[in-house]
Amino acid sequence: MxxxxxxxxxxxxxxxxxxxxxxxxxxxxxxxxxxxxxxxxxxxxxxxxxxxxxxxITVNKNTEEKVKLSKAGKEFAEKGLPERRVLNVLAYEKEIPMKDLAKKCGLDKKESVIALGWLNRKGWAKIDKGTLKITDKGEEAVDNYGEDEKILKKLFSSQGILKSELTEDELKGLNTINKRKNLIKNKKITSHSFKLxxxxxxxxxxxxxxxxxxxEATQLTHEDLKNGTWKNLHYRPYDINAETPKTFPGKAHPLRKIIEEIREIFLDMGFTESNGTTLDSAFWNFDSLFQPQDHAAREMQDTFYVKNPSECKLPDEEIVKNVAKTHEDGGNTKSTGWGYDWDVDVAKQSVLRTHTTGISTKYLASHEPPLKMFSVGRVFRRETINYKHLPEFHQVEGLVAAEGISFQHLLGILKEFYKKLGFEVRFRPAYFPYTYMSCECEIYLEERHDWIELGGAGMFRPEVLEPLGIKVPALAFGIGIERLAMIRYDISDIRMLYKSDIKWLRDIPLDNGVKLKFDY
CATH class of the missing domain: 1.10.10 (Arc Repressor Mutant, subunit A)
Structure with a gap:
């Protein structure tokens, strides 16, 4: 009780x-x-x-929408809608040559376009052989204002009106006005009421x-006890079952959390991290990976070429010579190469890197096997921005080079890597230009009951390794971090990862699959 x-x-x-x-x-x-x-x-x-x-008590919250005119809306209300101003002229002249429309009706270029569109939509006028002519419907509308014009006038003479106060006809007029851009401002008005x-x-x-x-005192302090003032204080009771307000402490961005998680997995597996530069030469980005200089991926529509600096410094002459030889006739790889005259000026071109694999070839050229390396970084491609593509995104790359390693080792490393990410993985054959015995990795999504592709892998071709002086096999694999993030956070639009949606960022749990480390 x-x-x-x-x-x-x-x-x-x-x-x-x-x-x-x-x-x-x-x-x-x-x-x-x-x-x-x-x-x-x-x-x-x-x-x-x-x-x-x-x-x-119960606190009831009531939200209503208030509408008012924007600056552009006030101008239209004051001068009249563009199609009304044209109709007023047509009422007397019946027809207007299109070339004289703006001048006769006092419209600018933008208003003329708007007027023609709405005259056609409302059926007030039609264009016939370069002349704008009034229609029967237009004749009827000369002295009869539409609901959109009436609501525009009503809003002009007010500081804003609640939608709930509008009649059905006025709401229809408002919907018509809303089909035009930036004439109406909507504001939500919140009110509260109480009930016992x-x-x-x-x-x-x-x-x-x-x-x-x-x-009211909310806590007993040392000073209160010392000077005796606690005796005269009124202490506010505490309800330990009362709800507390939500707090939103600072936390890492979800994309940053996944990058740190991947970094920790690689380090736990004994890999060393390497970083490259976002601006690099076409030599490291393409040529070192045995990609011919006339390959479609090098075209301007796929790659960002940089004007300043227009050229990058190439590595040791011996490496450049070996890569050139491999492209032309296969060099010492027993390959026939691509059979063209390799151009050093093309190799010097400055590009924003299109992948992080160039970091791997650069690392191989400067380190002696056995080695295990990974890299995480931004890459750039000339993509059209949409729900699944961005011109800038992140890639992670893994590289292992050692005597005796094989494709079987690659699959074992991949299984362990994806297991640490929390996924069951399977493999299917694939083709990549700079690897042989290549595969794509597919992970199983329990909630979808389906497999989805997430990353590719393969053994580097001899045409990649031999010019760099590598005499042992090397395996490589990589994934797109944004794609992983979309799966992890169940989002369908890649742009969400770069939007400042504070509600979404606040609602993401701190421990969403990310292992946190604390130092004591």
């Missing part, structure tokens, strides 16, 4: 004050309470929230005194 006396005793001053106001008038609004009791509206809503948490619950009614029936307005 509810102890009403105990509840009343624990009620703070403002909550009792609000209850007294509700006793007098249950329909009183928060603003009226604030004015009546000469207190801040925030104090009223704070007291109401606390009473609602104790099930003493049974406990609240019982408190009022029981009766209570508000008491004096005095400062």
């Amino acid at each position: 509810t102890d009403i006396s105990k509840i009343i005793e624990e009620l703070p001053f403002y909550e009792k004050l609000l209850l007294k106001d509700l006793e007098e008038n249950e329909n009183i609004s928060p603003e009226e309470v604030a004015k009546k009791d000469n207190i801040n509206i925030k104090s009223v809503m704070s007291a109401a929230g606390s009473l609602a948490a104790k099930d003493i 619950n049974q406990i609240g009614k019982n408190i009022i029936k029981h009766g209570f005194e508000i008491g004096d307005r005095k400062e």
